[in-house]
Amino acid sequence: MLNLELYLVTDEASCLGRDFFWVVEEAVKGGVTMVQLREKSLSTRAFIDRAKRLKSLLETYNVPLIINDRVDVALAVDADGVHIGQSDMPFQTAHRLLGEGKIIGLSAEKQTDILEAEHWNLSYLAVSPLFATPTKTDTEMPWELEGLQWARQQSRHPLVVIGGLHTDNAHEAISNGANGIAVVSAICSAPSPREAAAALKKVIQDAILWPASNNT
Template sequence: MTTNDTPVHQLYLVTDEPACLGRDFYWVVEEAVQGGVTMVQLREKHLSTRAFIDRAKRLKDILLPYNVPLIINDRVDVALAANADGVHVGQSDMHFDMLNEMLPEGKIIGLSAESEEDVVEAENFDISYLAVSPLFDTPTKTDIKKPWEIAGLQWVRKNSTHTLAAIGGINANNIRQAATNGAEIIAIVSAICSAPSPYEAAFRLKSAMHD
Protein backbone atom coordinates (compact mmCIF):
# COMPACT_ATOMS: atom_id res chain seq x y z
CA MET A 1 0.00 0.00 0.00
CA THR A 2 3.02 2.27 0.19
CA THR A 3 5.03 4.08 -2.44
CA ASN A 4 8.46 2.61 -3.13
CA ASP A 5 9.65 4.76 -6.03
CA THR A 6 11.49 7.27 -3.83
CA PRO A 7 14.02 9.20 -5.94
CA VAL A 8 17.66 8.80 -4.99
CA HIS A 9 19.10 11.36 -2.56
CA GLN A 10 16.09 13.22 -1.33
CA LEU A 11 16.68 15.98 1.21
CA TYR A 12 14.22 15.43 4.06
CA LEU A 13 13.55 18.24 6.54
CA VAL A 14 12.40 17.14 9.99
CA THR A 15 10.94 20.18 11.73
CA ASP A 16 11.89 21.35 15.19
CA GLU A 17 10.37 24.67 16.21
CA PRO A 18 12.84 25.45 19.04
CA ALA A 19 15.66 24.94 16.53
CA CYS A 20 14.13 27.71 14.39
CA LEU A 21 15.46 30.14 17.04
CA GLY A 22 12.31 32.23 17.36
CA ARG A 23 11.83 32.76 13.64
CA ASP A 24 8.54 32.08 11.90
CA PHE A 25 8.18 28.30 11.59
CA TYR A 26 6.42 28.38 8.22
CA TRP A 27 8.98 30.80 6.77
CA VAL A 28 11.82 28.48 7.77
CA VAL A 29 10.14 25.48 6.11
CA GLU A 30 9.28 27.30 2.90
CA GLU A 31 12.77 28.77 2.62
CA ALA A 32 14.21 25.28 3.03
CA VAL A 33 11.91 23.88 0.35
CA GLN A 34 12.89 26.63 -2.05
CA GLY A 35 16.53 25.75 -1.32
CA GLY A 36 16.10 22.09 -2.23
CA VAL A 37 14.21 20.15 0.46
CA THR A 38 12.06 17.47 -1.19
CA MET A 39 10.20 16.01 1.83
CA VAL A 40 9.04 17.54 5.13
CA GLN A 41 8.23 15.77 8.38
CA LEU A 42 6.17 17.68 10.92
CA ARG A 43 7.31 16.65 14.39
CA GLU A 44 5.38 18.10 17.32
CA LYS A 45 5.61 16.67 20.82
CA HIS A 46 3.86 19.38 22.80
CA LEU A 47 0.96 20.74 20.75
CA SER A 48 -2.63 19.76 21.46
CA THR A 49 -4.25 17.51 18.87
CA ARG A 50 -6.30 20.39 17.45
CA ALA A 51 -3.28 22.68 17.19
CA PHE A 52 -1.21 19.88 15.63
CA ILE A 53 -3.90 19.32 12.97
CA ASP A 54 -4.17 23.04 12.26
CA ARG A 55 -0.40 23.30 11.83
CA ALA A 56 -0.35 20.24 9.57
CA LYS A 57 -3.11 21.63 7.35
CA ARG A 58 -1.40 25.00 7.02
CA LEU A 59 1.93 23.36 6.26
CA LYS A 60 0.36 21.08 3.66
CA ASP A 61 -1.10 24.15 1.92
CA ILE A 62 2.37 25.71 1.80
CA LEU A 63 4.02 22.55 0.46
CA LEU A 64 1.39 21.63 -2.13
CA PRO A 65 2.52 24.11 -4.84
CA TYR A 66 6.06 22.73 -4.54
CA ASN A 67 4.85 19.11 -4.83
CA VAL A 68 6.66 18.33 -1.57
CA PRO A 69 5.04 15.59 0.53
CA LEU A 70 4.14 16.20 4.17
CA ILE A 71 4.89 13.39 6.62
CA ILE A 72 3.51 13.43 10.17
CA ASN A 73 5.64 12.10 13.00
CA ASP A 74 3.94 9.44 15.17
CA ARG A 75 0.34 10.66 14.95
CA VAL A 76 -1.77 8.77 12.42
CA ASP A 77 -4.89 10.60 13.64
CA VAL A 78 -3.32 13.95 12.75
CA ALA A 79 -2.13 12.61 9.40
CA LEU A 80 -5.62 11.43 8.53
CA ALA A 81 -7.31 14.64 9.69
CA ALA A 82 -4.91 16.82 7.70
CA ASN A 83 -4.80 14.47 4.69
CA ALA A 84 -1.02 14.37 4.98
CA ASP A 85 1.01 12.30 2.54
CA GLY A 86 2.27 9.87 5.13
CA VAL A 87 3.38 8.99 8.64
CA HIS A 88 6.74 8.28 10.27
CA VAL A 89 6.79 6.04 13.33
CA GLY A 90 9.44 4.95 15.79
CA GLN A 91 9.90 1.60 17.44
CA SER A 92 7.74 2.56 20.43
CA ASP A 93 4.89 3.96 18.33
CA MET A 94 1.99 2.23 16.59
CA HIS A 95 2.90 -1.15 15.10
CA PHE A 96 3.23 -1.30 11.33
CA ASP A 97 0.37 -3.77 10.83
CA MET A 98 -2.14 -1.52 12.59
CA LEU A 99 -0.80 1.57 10.85
CA ASN A 100 -1.03 -0.16 7.51
CA GLU A 101 -4.69 -0.96 8.11
CA MET A 102 -5.58 2.60 9.12
CA LEU A 103 -3.88 4.55 6.33
CA PRO A 104 -5.45 4.91 2.86
CA GLU A 105 -3.79 3.29 -0.13
CA GLY A 106 -0.69 5.03 -1.41
CA LYS A 107 0.38 6.83 1.75
CA ILE A 108 4.05 7.00 2.70
CA ILE A 109 5.10 4.99 5.74
CA GLY A 110 8.51 5.57 7.31
CA LEU A 111 9.89 3.46 10.15
CA SER A 112 12.88 4.12 12.40
CA ALA A 113 15.48 1.40 12.97
CA GLU A 114 17.65 1.76 16.06
CA SER A 115 19.10 -1.77 16.16
CA GLU A 116 20.02 -4.68 13.92
CA GLU A 117 16.91 -6.47 15.20
CA ASP A 118 14.76 -3.57 13.97
CA VAL A 119 16.31 -3.85 10.52
CA VAL A 120 15.66 -7.59 10.30
CA GLU A 121 12.05 -7.22 11.48
CA ALA A 122 11.39 -4.42 8.99
CA GLU A 123 12.06 -6.80 6.10
CA ASN A 124 8.56 -8.15 6.78
CA PHE A 125 6.95 -4.74 6.28
CA ASP A 126 5.93 -2.95 3.08
CA ILE A 127 7.28 0.42 4.15
CA SER A 128 8.30 3.37 1.99
CA TYR A 129 11.61 3.91 3.76
CA LEU A 130 13.60 2.69 6.74
CA ALA A 131 15.27 5.41 8.80
CA VAL A 132 18.70 4.58 10.22
CA SER A 133 18.46 6.49 13.50
CA PRO A 134 20.58 8.12 14.71
CA LEU A 135 23.42 8.01 12.23
CA PHE A 136 25.64 10.26 14.35
CA ASP A 137 25.34 11.77 17.84
CA THR A 138 22.65 14.44 17.95
CA PRO A 139 21.19 16.69 20.67
CA THR A 140 17.72 16.56 19.07
CA LYS A 141 17.21 12.90 20.00
CA THR A 142 18.11 11.91 23.55
CA ASP A 143 15.93 8.81 23.91
CA ILE A 144 17.73 6.56 21.43
CA LYS A 145 20.44 3.93 21.42
CA LYS A 146 24.04 4.48 20.34
CA PRO A 147 24.62 5.99 16.87
CA TRP A 148 24.96 3.67 13.90
CA GLU A 149 27.91 5.59 12.42
CA ILE A 150 28.98 4.89 8.82
CA ALA A 151 29.91 1.26 9.46
CA GLY A 152 26.42 0.66 10.82
CA LEU A 153 24.81 2.33 7.82
CA GLN A 154 26.85 0.08 5.54
CA TRP A 155 25.63 -2.95 7.49
CA VAL A 156 22.00 -1.86 7.13
CA ARG A 157 22.47 -1.34 3.39
CA LYS A 158 23.74 -4.91 3.05
CA ASN A 159 20.91 -6.35 5.13
CA SER A 160 17.89 -4.33 4.04
CA THR A 161 15.95 -4.21 0.79
CA HIS A 162 14.23 -0.95 1.75
CA THR A 163 14.92 2.60 0.65
CA LEU A 164 17.12 3.94 3.45
CA ALA A 165 16.92 7.30 5.16
CA ALA A 166 19.65 8.53 7.48
CA ILE A 167 18.96 10.94 10.33
CA GLY A 168 20.86 12.32 13.28
CA GLY A 169 23.82 14.65 13.45
CA ILE A 170 24.07 15.10 9.68
CA ASN A 171 25.50 18.36 8.37
CA ALA A 172 27.40 19.74 5.38
CA ASN A 173 30.61 18.09 6.57
CA ASN A 174 29.30 14.52 6.68
CA ILE A 175 26.26 14.42 4.40
CA ARG A 176 28.33 13.10 1.51
CA GLN A 177 29.40 10.13 3.66
CA ALA A 178 25.77 9.23 4.30
CA ALA A 179 24.83 9.65 0.64
CA THR A 180 27.64 7.42 -0.61
CA ASN A 181 27.24 4.66 1.96
CA GLY A 182 23.66 3.59 1.37
CA ALA A 183 21.27 6.39 2.32
CA GLU A 184 18.95 7.51 -0.47
CA ILE A 185 17.16 9.99 1.79
CA ILE A 186 19.06 12.36 4.07
CA ALA A 187 17.03 13.78 6.96
CA ILE A 188 18.15 17.07 8.48
CA VAL A 189 16.94 18.96 11.55
CA SER A 190 19.10 21.68 13.09
CA ALA A 191 21.52 22.07 10.16
CA ILE A 192 18.59 23.65 8.32
CA CYS A 193 16.22 24.87 11.04
CA SER A 194 18.97 26.74 12.94
CA ALA A 195 20.89 28.00 9.92
CA PRO A 196 21.04 31.79 9.35
CA SER A 197 19.51 31.14 5.92
CA PRO A 198 17.44 27.93 5.67
CA TYR A 199 17.39 28.43 1.91
CA GLU A 200 21.17 28.55 1.60
CA ALA A 201 21.63 25.70 4.07
CA ALA A 202 19.30 23.43 2.11
CA PHE A 203 20.95 24.41 -1.16
CA ARG A 204 24.44 23.67 0.20
CA LEU A 205 23.37 20.37 1.73
CA LYS A 206 21.68 19.23 -1.47
CA SER A 207 24.79 20.14 -3.45
CA ALA A 208 27.10 18.47 -0.92
CA MET A 209 25.39 15.11 -1.47
CA HIS A 210 26.88 14.96 -4.94
CA ASP A 211 30.21 16.81 -4.57
Protein backbone atom coordinates in the same frame (compact mmCIF):
# COMPACT_ATOMS: atom_id res chain seq x y z
CA MET B 1 9.21 7.70 -7.20
CA LEU B 2 9.79 8.83 -3.63
CA ASN B 3 12.51 11.48 -3.41
CA LEU B 4 14.16 11.11 0.00
CA GLU B 5 17.32 13.05 -0.84
CA LEU B 6 16.86 15.94 1.59
CA TYR B 7 14.32 15.29 4.32
CA LEU B 8 13.51 18.11 6.75
CA VAL B 9 12.22 17.17 10.20
CA THR B 10 10.67 20.23 11.81
CA ASP B 11 11.37 21.54 15.27
CA GLU B 12 9.99 24.93 16.19
CA ALA B 13 12.57 25.51 18.94
CA SER B 14 15.34 25.04 16.37
CA CYS B 15 13.84 27.85 14.26
CA LEU B 16 15.27 30.26 16.88
CA GLY B 17 12.17 32.42 17.19
CA ARG B 18 11.67 32.88 13.45
CA ASP B 19 8.35 32.16 11.76
CA PHE B 20 7.98 28.40 11.45
CA PHE B 21 6.33 28.47 8.03
CA TRP B 22 8.90 30.89 6.65
CA VAL B 23 11.72 28.57 7.73
CA VAL B 24 10.07 25.56 6.09
CA GLU B 25 9.27 27.40 2.86
CA GLU B 26 12.81 28.76 2.61
CA ALA B 27 14.14 25.23 3.14
CA VAL B 28 11.91 23.88 0.38
CA LYS B 29 13.02 26.65 -1.96
CA GLY B 30 16.58 25.54 -1.21
CA GLY B 31 15.93 21.95 -2.22
CA VAL B 32 14.20 20.02 0.57
CA THR B 33 12.33 17.09 -0.99
CA MET B 34 10.19 15.93 1.95
CA VAL B 35 9.00 17.47 5.22
CA GLN B 36 8.09 15.70 8.44
CA LEU B 37 5.99 17.67 10.90
CA ARG B 38 7.07 16.71 14.40
CA GLU B 39 5.15 18.28 17.25
CA LYS B 40 5.46 16.76 20.70
CA SER B 41 3.85 19.53 22.74
CA LEU B 42 0.90 20.82 20.69
CA SER B 43 -2.68 19.84 21.43
CA THR B 44 -4.38 17.66 18.82
CA ARG B 45 -6.40 20.60 17.49
CA ALA B 46 -3.33 22.85 17.22
CA PHE B 47 -1.36 20.03 15.59
CA ILE B 48 -4.10 19.56 12.97
CA ASP B 49 -4.30 23.30 12.31
CA ARG B 50 -0.55 23.49 11.78
CA ALA B 51 -0.55 20.39 9.59
CA LYS B 52 -3.34 21.79 7.38
CA ARG B 53 -1.47 25.04 6.83
CA LEU B 54 1.81 23.26 6.18
CA LYS B 55 0.18 20.85 3.73
CA SER B 56 -1.25 23.77 1.77
CA LEU B 57 2.19 25.41 1.65
CA LEU B 58 3.99 22.24 0.57
CA GLU B 59 1.47 21.36 -2.13
CA THR B 60 2.57 24.49 -3.98
CA TYR B 61 6.03 22.94 -4.31
CA ASN B 62 4.87 19.33 -4.77
CA VAL B 63 6.69 18.30 -1.57
CA PRO B 64 5.13 15.49 0.52
CA LEU B 65 4.02 16.13 4.10
CA ILE B 66 4.77 13.38 6.61
CA ILE B 67 3.28 13.45 10.10
CA ASN B 68 5.42 12.17 12.97
CA ASP B 69 3.76 9.50 15.14
CA ARG B 70 0.17 10.73 14.86
CA VAL B 71 -1.84 8.64 12.42
CA ASP B 72 -5.01 10.44 13.56
CA VAL B 73 -3.55 13.80 12.54
CA ALA B 74 -2.37 12.38 9.22
CA LEU B 75 -5.88 11.11 8.51
CA ALA B 76 -7.47 14.39 9.59
CA VAL B 77 -5.47 16.45 7.09
CA ASP B 78 -5.01 13.76 4.40
CA ALA B 79 -1.24 14.00 4.76
CA ASP B 80 0.98 12.08 2.35
CA GLY B 81 2.10 9.73 5.09
CA VAL B 82 3.39 9.11 8.59
CA HIS B 83 6.68 8.35 10.27
CA ILE B 84 6.52 5.98 13.20
CA GLY B 85 9.06 5.03 15.83
CA GLN B 86 9.65 1.64 17.38
CA SER B 87 7.44 2.48 20.36
CA ASP B 88 4.61 4.01 18.31
CA MET B 89 1.69 2.39 16.51
CA PRO B 90 2.67 -0.93 14.86
CA PHE B 91 3.30 -0.74 11.12
CA GLN B 92 0.50 -3.17 10.27
CA THR B 93 -2.05 -1.04 12.15
CA ALA B 94 -0.83 2.21 10.61
CA HIS B 95 -0.99 0.67 7.14
CA ARG B 96 -4.52 -0.62 7.69
CA LEU B 97 -5.74 2.77 8.91
CA LEU B 98 -4.03 4.86 6.23
CA GLY B 99 -4.75 2.58 3.30
CA GLU B 100 -2.83 2.06 0.10
CA GLY B 101 -0.82 4.82 -1.51
CA LYS B 102 0.37 6.50 1.67
CA ILE B 103 4.00 6.85 2.72
CA ILE B 104 4.97 5.00 5.90
CA GLY B 105 8.46 5.40 7.29
CA LEU B 106 9.86 3.60 10.31
CA SER B 107 12.77 4.40 12.61
CA ALA B 108 15.45 1.71 12.87
CA GLU B 109 17.58 2.11 15.96
CA LYS B 110 19.18 -1.33 16.13
CA GLN B 111 19.96 -4.30 13.92
CA THR B 112 16.84 -6.27 14.88
CA ASP B 113 14.70 -3.33 13.66
CA ILE B 114 16.28 -3.62 10.20
CA LEU B 115 15.77 -7.38 10.02
CA GLU B 116 12.16 -7.27 11.26
CA ALA B 117 11.27 -4.56 8.73
CA GLU B 118 12.13 -6.92 5.85
CA HIS B 119 8.69 -8.48 6.36
CA TRP B 120 6.87 -5.19 5.74
CA ASN B 121 6.25 -3.04 2.69
CA LEU B 122 7.60 0.16 4.16
CA SER B 123 8.24 3.30 2.11
CA TYR B 124 11.58 3.84 3.83
CA LEU B 125 13.61 3.13 6.97
CA ALA B 126 15.20 5.89 8.99
CA VAL B 127 18.54 4.69 10.35
CA SER B 128 18.72 6.61 13.61
CA PRO B 129 20.92 8.07 14.88
CA LEU B 130 23.74 7.81 12.36
CA PHE B 131 25.99 10.03 14.49
CA ALA B 132 25.58 11.34 18.02
CA THR B 133 23.28 14.36 18.19
CA PRO B 134 21.88 16.62 20.93
CA THR B 135 18.48 16.77 19.17
CA LYS B 136 17.49 13.25 20.23
CA THR B 137 18.83 11.85 23.48
CA ASP B 138 16.45 8.89 23.89
CA THR B 139 17.96 6.72 21.15
CA GLU B 140 20.25 3.72 20.91
CA MET B 141 23.98 3.93 20.20
CA PRO B 142 24.86 5.70 16.93
CA TRP B 143 25.08 3.44 13.89
CA GLU B 144 28.15 5.18 12.46
CA LEU B 145 29.20 4.45 8.86
CA GLU B 146 30.03 0.80 9.45
CA GLY B 147 26.55 0.20 10.82
CA LEU B 148 25.01 2.00 7.86
CA GLN B 149 26.93 -0.26 5.48
CA TRP B 150 25.53 -3.28 7.33
CA ALA B 151 21.99 -1.88 7.15
CA ARG B 152 22.35 -1.30 3.40
CA GLN B 153 23.47 -4.89 2.87
CA GLN B 154 20.60 -6.29 4.93
CA SER B 155 17.68 -4.10 3.88
CA ARG B 156 15.65 -3.94 0.68
CA HIS B 157 14.12 -0.61 1.73
CA PRO B 158 15.27 2.92 0.90
CA LEU B 159 17.34 4.22 3.80
CA VAL B 160 17.26 7.72 5.27
CA VAL B 161 19.86 8.64 7.86
CA ILE B 162 19.29 11.11 10.68
CA GLY B 163 21.46 12.27 13.55
CA GLY B 164 24.39 14.64 13.37
CA LEU B 165 24.24 15.15 9.59
CA HIS B 166 25.67 18.28 7.94
CA THR B 167 27.54 19.31 4.80
CA ASP B 168 30.83 17.82 6.04
CA ASN B 169 29.53 14.26 6.44
CA ALA B 170 26.51 14.02 4.11
CA HIS B 171 28.68 12.78 1.23
CA GLU B 172 29.99 9.90 3.36
CA ALA B 173 26.47 8.94 4.37
CA ILE B 174 25.27 8.71 0.78
CA SER B 175 28.45 6.92 -0.31
CA ASN B 176 27.95 4.31 2.41
CA GLY B 177 24.39 3.39 1.47
CA ALA B 178 21.93 6.12 2.43
CA ASN B 179 19.30 7.18 -0.10
CA GLY B 180 18.69 10.43 1.72
CA ILE B 181 19.67 12.70 4.58
CA ALA B 182 17.26 13.88 7.28
CA VAL B 183 18.15 16.97 9.27
CA VAL B 184 16.64 19.25 11.88
CA SER B 185 18.93 21.99 13.20
CA ALA B 186 21.29 21.94 10.19
CA ILE B 187 18.51 23.71 8.29
CA CYS B 188 16.08 25.05 10.91
CA SER B 189 18.80 26.82 12.91
CA ALA B 190 20.86 28.03 9.94
CA PRO B 191 21.10 31.80 9.34
CA SER B 192 19.61 31.12 5.90
CA PRO B 193 17.54 27.92 5.76
CA ARG B 194 17.40 28.23 1.97
CA GLU B 195 21.18 28.44 1.58
CA ALA B 196 21.72 25.65 4.10
CA ALA B 197 19.31 23.39 2.22
CA ALA B 198 20.91 24.23 -1.12
CA ALA B 199 24.39 23.45 0.21
CA LEU B 200 23.26 20.09 1.61
CA LYS B 201 21.39 19.24 -1.59
CA LYS B 202 24.51 19.88 -3.66
CA VAL B 203 26.61 17.58 -1.47
CA ILE B 204 23.96 14.86 -1.66
CA GLN B 205 23.58 15.06 -5.42
CA ASP B 206 27.34 15.11 -5.92
CA ALA B 207 27.60 11.98 -3.77
CA ILE B 208 24.90 10.25 -5.84
CA LEU B 209 26.80 11.07 -9.01
CA TRP B 210 30.28 10.36 -7.65
CA PRO B 211 29.87 8.06 -4.64
CA ALA B 212 33.53 7.03 -4.51
CA SER B 213 34.97 10.55 -4.50
CA ASN B 214 36.00 12.25 -1.30
CA ASN B 215 34.12 15.13 0.27
CA THR B 216 36.23 17.99 -0.99
